[in-house]
Amino acid sequence: MEDTPLSALFIALIVCLASSAFFSAAETAMMAINRYRLAGKVRKGFRPAVRTQKLLNETETLLGIILLGNTIINTASATLATLITARLFAGNEFALGIAVLLVAFAILVLSEATPKVIAATHPEPVAYFASGPLALLLRLFYPAVWLVNVFVDALLRLMHLRKHKNNDTALSPDELRLLVLESGRFMEKKHHTILLNLFELAKITVDDVMTPRHQMEMVDLDMPADLLRQQLFTSHHSRLPIYAGNPDNVLGILPARKLLSLTEDNTDADAVRSLMRQPYFIPSGTPLFTQLQNFQENHRRMGLVVDEYGELLGLVTLEDILEQMIGEFTTHSPATTSPFARQSDGSLLLDGASSLRDLNRKLKLGLPTNGPKTLNGLILEYFEDIPETGTCMVIAGQRLEVVQTQDRSIRVVRLYPQ
Structure with missing residues (x-):
């Protein structure tokens, strides 16, 4: 080292500081990159993204090569600074102390803080750029990284700490909802609202959206024939619950379109019985998302909500559920007034x-x-x-x-x- 030119030592020190900056930026960028945007680039076959994904799938080895390189480089920087100071100020201990402080400051500012801030601000381009050199270094120094990880594993076992596989990228429903909330500026307002409403379907029950029993229009087969015909042919609803005497005793659901096969002369209780469909009952407290699936599986568009004693509470339709997702429809009954x-x-x-x-x-x-x-x-x-x-x-x-x-x-x- 005594024969090495002073200029070469300065160049080596600058190279060490730059290399340390590279490792610091690479570490921050790899940990800060958006995994979902990265997965999208991987599906499109973007090669730097594929390379970055492979490195992130082996987080232990990735951190191993970064920390190994950073530690060696920083040690070399301190050694070079000491040699340069010894050449310039031989025997001056005060100058040697100042040199150590200057090197520490340079490492902190130039090799740690600045590159990490840049990487945190622009994680994708930095990660894509760093993935190539990191993949090459990992191949060259894999035995050293493997040896370091062996000691790390042994230390974790000694401390009774278990390592978890890298599968923590899955989001819970609440985290996914928060992600949608924060991404509102990247999508149309209507789409954003619909996505948020979808998360609420599991929390909202049929009791929240049903038409209460006292607001339901129901047809009593025991009423006089002329009143029965008048109610049937003047109703604005597409489906009518049918009962006989007691509203709790619902006999069936009559689709209004089937009334087209009748005339006023042959419309009576027996004719209505022949056209109505079996009622579909829904337990009170059923979540809307579950009921949406039940409607689909049972090929139904309307159901009657009942409590644990079988008493009728109200009526819920497929449209009621869809309105919770995409907003109100305009096809309301003329008799319906604004709330x-x-x-x-x-x-x-x-x-x-x-x-x-x-x-x-x-x-x-x-x-x-x-x-x-x-x-x-x-x-x-x-x-x-x-x-x-x-x-x-x-x-x-x-x-x-x-x-x-x-x-x-x-x-x-x-x-x-x-």
């Missing part, structure tokens, strides 16, 4: 039977949905009694006023603006 009406003072008059989930979605409210499903039920639970007209309250930060009550329920509620 809210805006007043001149800015307040809204809400139907007490309105679904809390629908109100939250349409009006951007935060009403609790983990208990009652309707606005009427929420207020009754809040007071534990039927409030009088004019009673005001604040629920979830929303100021509400009972406008009208009828038949032991709240029919109209006023929502005041914030």
Whole structure:
């Protein structure tokens, strides 16, 4: 070393610092690269991506070659700095200490912090660039890396720590939902909304979207023939639940299109019985995603929701579930009114039977949905009694006023603006 020119030592020191910067950047880029974007490039056959994927599949050996190279290079940098200082300031211990500090600062700034920040900001191009040299170095120094990993494995066993295979890239439903939330700016708003709604299908039940029993249009076969014909031929629904005497005793579902085969003269209870289909019952609390699959498997579009005692609670259709995913359809019954009406003072008059989930979605409210499903039920639970007209309250930060009550329920509620 004494015969080595001083210029050669300086060049070697610069090369060591640059090499250390390469290993530092490669480590950060490999760990920070987006695995899903990388997988997409691999499917397209992008060679640097394929090479990077192979290295990441063997994380232990990848980290082994990076750390091995970085350790050797940094040691060489410190040694070269000592030799250069000894040549320039022989016997000056203070100068030697300053040189060590300068080399440490250079390694920290030039070989660690700066390349790692660059790699963290642009992980893909850095990882693709570094994958070639790393793959070559891994082939050349594989025995040394293998030996290092043997000692690492032995130390982990001694500490009773188990290594996990590199299969932690799978996302849980909550993590996947968070990924969709954060990727909203990369897709159309409508598509983004639909994807988010899909995650909610497993949490929402048929009780949240069903038409309550008291709002269902049902046909009683025991009514007089003229009234029966009038109800059948004036209904705006495509499917009608049929019962005889007791609404809990649903006999079947009548598709409205089958009425085309009848005339007013031959439309009676027996004719309706011959056309109706067996009812399809849905247990209360069934998640929407499960029910969507059940509709598909049973080739049904409508079902009757019943509780554990078999009592009828309401009706849910395929359209009700689809609306939770893609928004409301426009094919509503003419008799159906808007669940809210805006007043001149800015307040809204809400139907007490309105679904809390629908109100939250349409009006951007935060009403609790983990208990009652309707606005009427929420207020009754809040007071534990039927409030009088004019009673005001604040629920979830929303100021509400009972406008009208009828038949032991709240029919109209006023929502005041914030």
